[in-house]
Amino acid sequence: MNTSASDRKAIRRVVISALVGATIEWYDFFLYGVVAGIVFNKLYFPGSDPVVSTLLAYTTFAVGFVTRPLGGVIFGHFGDRIGRKSMLIITLMIMGVATFLIGLVPTYAQIGIAAPLLLLLLRIAQGIGLGGEWGGAVLMAYEYAPKEQRGWYASLPQIGLAIGLCLASGVVALLSGLLSDAQFLSWGWRIAFLISGAMVGVGLYIRLHVQETPEFAAVKARNAELRVPFIDMLRRYPGNVLKGMGARYIDGVFFNIFGVFSINYLTGTLSVSRTDALLGVMAAAVVMIFFIPFFGRLSDQLGRSRVFMWGSLITASSAFPGFWLMTHSGGNMALVWLAIIVPFGILYASVYGPEAALFCELFDAKVRYTGISFVYQFSGIFASGITPIIATALLKSGGGQPWQICLYLLFAGAVSALCAWLIGRSPAPGPAPATCALSRAPDGARASASAGRTGTPPPR
Numbered sequence: 451m452n453t454s455a456s457d458r459k460a461i462r463r464v465v466i467s468a469l470v471g472a473t474i475e476w477y478d479f480f481l482y483g484v485v486a487g488i489v490f491n492k493l494y495f496p497g498s499d500p501v502v503s504t505l506l507a508y509t510t511f512a513v514g515f516v517t518r519p520l521g522g523v524i525f526g527h528f529g530d531r532i533g534r535k536s537m538l539i540i541t542l543m544i545m546g547v548a549t550f551l552i553g554l555v556p557t558y559a560q561i562g563i564a565a566p567l568l569l570l571l572l573r574i575a576q577g578i579g580l581g582g583e584w585g586g587a588v589l590m591a592y593e594y595a596p597k598e599q600r601g602w603y604a605s606l607p608q609i610g611l612a613i614g615l616c617l618a619s620g621v622v623a624l625l626s627g628l629l630s631d632a633q634f635l636s637w638g639w640r641i642a643f644l645i646s647g648a649m650v651g652v653g654l655y656i657r658l659h660v661q662e663t664p665e666f667a668a669v670k671a672r673n674a675e676l677r678v679p680f681i682d683m684l685r686r687y688p689g690n691v692l693k694g695m696g697a698r699y700i701d702g703v704f705f706n707i708f709g710v711f712s713i714n715y716l717t718g719t720l721s722v723s724r725t726d727a728l729l730g731v732m733a734a735a736v737v738m739i740f741f742i743p744f745f746g747r748l749s750d751q752l753g754r755s756r757v758f759m760w761g762s763l764i765t766a767s768s769a770f771p772g773f774w775l776m777t778h779s780g781g782n783m784a785l786v787w788l789a790i791i792v793p794f795g796i797l798y799a800s801v802y803g804p805e806a807a808l809f810c811e812l813f814d815a816k817v818r819y820t821g822i823s824f825v826y827q828f829s830g831i832f833a834s835g836i837t838p839i840i841a842t843a844l845l846k847s848g849g850g851q852p853w854q855i856c857l858y859l860l861f862a863g864a865v866s867a868l869c870a871w872l873i874g875r876s877p878a879p880g881p882a883p884a885t886c887a888l889s890r891a892p893d894g895a896r897a898s899a900s901a902g903r904t905g906t907p908p909p910r
Contacts, residue, residue, distance in 0.1 A: 464594045465606045467656045468587040471542050472610025473617070474653045475583045478549035478646050479514065479576055480709070481618040484731075487714035487838070488724055489639045493557040494566045506566075513570060514577035515827075515835025521581020522823030523680055529586055529819035530679040534593075537819075538586045539657050544579030546650030548572045553643030585823030588806035593815070601754060604806035605746025609739050611802065615709055616735035618642070623728035668815075679820040683813065687821060687879065690812040694825035696869030697808065700762045701801050702833025703862040707769070707855060708734070708794040711841040712776075719850055720776065722786060730787040737795030738802075745803030754808040755874030759867045761800030766863020768793035773852040801866070808870070814879050833862070 491507035521541070529537040552572050558565045587607040595603035621642045629638040683691065709731055716722040716730070749757045775789035806822075813821035844854040 461591075461594050461603065464590050465603060468590050468607035469610050469613075470656050471538060471583065471653045472587045472607045473613040474542065474646070474649045475545050475580050475587075476611045476614025477617045477649065478545045478614075479580050480615050481549065481622070481642055481646075482514065482552065482573060482576065483706070483710040483838075484618050484622050484713065484728070485639055485642070487710070488717065489635060490569065492635065493559075494569055496558055509839065512835035512839060514573045514580070515830045517574045517577030518581035518827035518830055519824060521578035522585060522827035523581075523820065524578070525582025526585055526820030526823040527679055529582070529589075529823075530817055534586045534590055534819060535657070537582055538590070539654065541579045541583040541586065542650060542653050542657065544575055545583065546646055546653075548575035548579065549643050549646040553640040553646075581827045582823065584826055585819050589810065589819055589822065592807060592810045593818075599750055600810070601749035601804055601807040602743060602747040604810060605743050605749075605803045608742050608746070608802055608806055612735045612738035612742060616732050616739070619728045619732040619735065621645070623725050623732060626725045626728065679817045680824070683817040683821045683824065687813055687817070690873075690876070690879070691821070691825055693869045693873050693876070694809050694812050694822075695829035697758065697762075697866050697873060698805070698826060698829040699833045699869075700766055700859075700862045700866035701805060702830050703837050703859060704765055704769070704794075704798055704801070706834050706837040707841050707859065708772070708790060708798070711838045712790060714838075714842070715845065715852065716776065716786065719845070720779075720786075722781075722783075726783050726786070730783075730790045731794070733787055734791045734795035737791055738799050741796050741799035742803040745800045746807070749804035749807060753874065754804050754811065755870045757804045758801060758808055759870035759874070761797070761804070762863045762866040762870060765793065765797045765801055766859045768797050769856040769859040770853075773856055777852065808873065811878060812873070
């Protein structure tokens with residue numbers, strides 16, 4: 451398929467906008483996760499048992515995932531009715547303000563119980579903002595892209611996760627290295643949250659200069675928006691919703707064990723310095739930046755579900771040699787970093803790269819924002835939000851050994867592989883029936899829209 455120079459320019463602008471916004475949002479969201487197990491457990495959830503304090507800190511981390519489906523439903527609804535662009539501007543504002551304010555919250559020692567409560571409220575706001583952000587960002591790139599390159603283009607905003615994690619880990623590692631432990635715990639960690647304000651200003655400027663996607667603009671032109679996209683999604687695509695949430699399982703579990711929990715494991719169990727642990731995760735995130743689009747393009751060539759299915763199994767299995775290498779590294783940081791970089795930086799990208807396009811192709815354009823947001827965010831409650839809690843509990847029940855965690859990862863990988871295989875065997879979604887999809891349109895618009903329907907998305 452040939453695209454004009456103006457089309458290529460528009461696609462580049464949209465991809466840059468989605469990538470920059472996604473980077474800022476993921477930085478804000480994961481910064482909380484990086485800090486939760488090393489700062490918040492001490493300053494906001496103090497207690498005699500460090501395991502209990504860490505679990506409480508990770509509980510507020512999980513709350514962000516619980517509220518993400520709410521944000522996905524709210525912004526998905528208006529994104530499918532009003533437009534993708536305007537929702538992305540709002541979500542970026544919500545995330546940026548909430549993250550900035552986290553950096554200003556007094557500690558438990560200063561204001562008592564109000565401190566963790568304020569932290570909880572701001573984490574809820576973060577979850578709502580990101581709940582609407584991810585779906586809109588990947589959707590802009592997917593709907594602008596040529597059909598035969600949608601895996602590649604939809605994977606580019608996914609790089610924002612790796613860059614955001616790299617920035618979050620890198621900023622905290624830099625502050626940890628430059629400051630003493632007392633300075634870092636007293637005020638240094640707050641700098642990482644406060645700089646989000648400047649980043650949001652840049653993201654808003656870029657997002658204000660993009661146009662609505664052609665696919666949704668066509669829906670608007672036909673006056674074919676649905677009254678309640680969420681209800682229509684559940685009515686027409688219940689199987690795709692379940693399969694999508696199952697496929698998402700390994701993504702959330704693996705990311706939060708290697709990107710969040712591993713920092714606490716390395717520092718608390720293996721006595722690795724906080725800076726070295728953060729640098730290992732940051733290095734994996736840098737490597738991931740290059741492998742996410744590689745696997746996105748591979749999914750265009752070999753098929754979305756096939757790449758995702760094998761990626762799920764291989765990624766989950768890599769936890770065993772990864773944790774074995776960490777445990778038997780003998781303090782050798784090169785081995786510790788290798789144990790993180792290969793599973794997390796390379797193999798995990800085989801899942802996260804094709805994921806956006808895989809989920810987009812589960813739904814038609816009228817409910818796509820709602821559909822992919824709900825699938826990704828609702829499944830995140832059990833796939834992502836509670837994973838650090840589960841991993842902490844499994845580590846304790848295993849006497850400090852990580853093998854129960856590895857078995858949990860293998861289970862998640864098997865579930866995701868099965869669901870990806872089922873997605874590959876399912877027919878691609880067609881356009882909504884005229885009686886449902888065009889229920890708001892006048893008779894003339896319905897007839898025009900019916901006559902102008904295009905084909906379904908390419909096979910998965």
